[in-house]
Amino acid sequence: MFTEHKPVLLEKTIDYLQCKQNRIYLDGTLGRGGHTEAILNEIGDTGLVIGIDRDLKAIKDVKKKFSKYNNLKLVHDNFIHIPEILEELHINAVDGMIFDLGISSPQVDNPDRGFSYQKEGPLDMRMNREQSITAADIVNNYTESELTRVISEYGEENWASRIAEFIVNSRNRERIDRTDQLVEIIKNAIPASARRTGGHPARRTFQALRIETNNELKQLKSMISEAVKCLKPEARICIISFHSLEDRIVKHTFRELARDCICPPDLPICTCNHQAEIKVITRKPVTADSKEIKENPRARSAKLRVAQKVLK
Numbered sequence: 531m532f533t534e535h536k537p538v539l540l541e542k543t544i545d546y547l548q549c550k551q552n553r554i555y556l557d558g559t560l561g562r563g564g565h566t567e568a569i570l571n572e573i574g575d576t577g578l579v580i581g582i583d584r585d586l587k588a589i590k591d592v593k594k595k596f597s598k599y600n601n602l603k604l605v606h607d608n609f610i611h612i613p614e615i616l617e618e619l620h621i622n623a624v625d626g627m628i629f630d631l632g633i634s635s636p637q638v639d640n641p642d643r644g645f646s647y648q649k650e651g652p653l654d655m656r657m658n659r660e661q662s663i664t665a666a667d668i669v670n671n672y673t674e675s676e677l678t679r680v681i682s683e684y685g686e687e688n689w690a691s692r693i694a695e696f697i698v699n700s701r702n703r704e705r706i707d708r709t710d711q712l713v714e715i716i717k718n719a720i721p722a723s724a725r726r727t728g729g730h731p732a733r734r735t736f737q738a739l740r741i742e743t744n745n746e747l748k749q750l751k752s753m754i755s756e757a758v759k760c761l762k763p764e765a766r767i768c769i770i771s772f773h774s775l776e777d778r779i780v781k782h783t784f785r786e787l788a789r790d791c792i793c794p795p796d797l798p799i800c801t802c803n804h805q806a807e808i809k810v811i812t813r814k815p816v817t818a819d820s821k822e823i824k825e826n827p828r829a830r831s832a833k834l835r836v837a838q839k840v841l842k
């Protein structure tokens with residue numbers, strides 16, 4: 531059974547993609563297929579949409595839900611492999627790409643996936659369940675300083691070192707395998723006065739562990755550079771991110787790829803011969819309006835950035 535699904539920044543993303551019939555589009559984060567479906571509606575029976583997700587459950591669910599579409603190709607893989615995926619499909623380049631980063635509601639809502647600090651379940655957090663490392667492996671095996679770094683860097687958590695210390699003390703007594711166990715440890719680590727502000731005390735640590743488990747930030751940077759090579763001239767790449775760490779990577783990577791010269795600034799003449807691969811279309815990130823935020827609170831933190839492959 532599928533509940534109503536509201537894809538984030540849908541109209542704006544589709545406007546920026548400028549979909550045309552007979553063209554090929556790629557959705558690198560298929561999820562429940564919300565953006566994919568809108569692209570399919572734009573291109574009609576013509577062209578092709580390639581939908582990629584590292585979560586096999588997402589692929590299986592969309593396959594069932596969208597069985598009526600003949601021009602949808604679903605691929606269970608990581609978006610860092612876009613060049614190989616396209617090669618396998620004998621496609622040189624595509625006419626547009628969309629990435630709606632992060633996790634989907636079916637992933638958060640399922641306690642068995644371990645993404646939510648509000649649901650009791652195994653401390654899993656793998657988007658791809660074929661991957662071996664889980665959040666529990668990180669929590670039980672990383673050193674205290676590694677845990678501090680992850681929680682501080684990826685969770686932007688002020689209490690990172692105290693939380694890491696409490697995790698290590700706790701796992702010395704008993705392995706930490708459940709979300710509720712970890713939530714309790716985090717609550718004990720953060721002083722009561724600090725717990726009163728900043729939302730749920732476990733939110734930032736859970737975000738950090740999810741990012742580390744799925745290697746999200748490193749993969750995002752390498753995906754953008756590789757994906758841009760697979761765009762046709764004047765084709766667009768649209769990326770929706772949900773927290774400042776992701777948005778910063780999108781902004782900086784777009785900026786680097788849009789520069790002609792990447793020589794150090796003190797060099798008197800250019801020796802790199804680097805040429806811009808893209809031009810940035812959105813100088814500032816596009817955000818949701820108040821109506822969308824009211825209907826879909828998740829849209830509040832969404833930021834859309836768009837770039838276009840240059841015509842060489």
Ligand SMILES: C[S@@+](CC[C@H](N)C(=O)[O-])C[C@H]1O[C@@H](n2cnc3c(N)ncnc32)[C@H](O)[C@@H]1O
Nearest residue numbers: 537559561562563564565583584585608609630
């Ligand atoms: C926010 S949801 C996408 C929602 C989708 N746009 C929709 O409207 O239904 C993000 C999806 O991207 C997938 N994902 C995240 N990182 C990925 C990666 N590196 N490669 C492939 N899929 C990824 C997740 O498994 C999740 O299903």
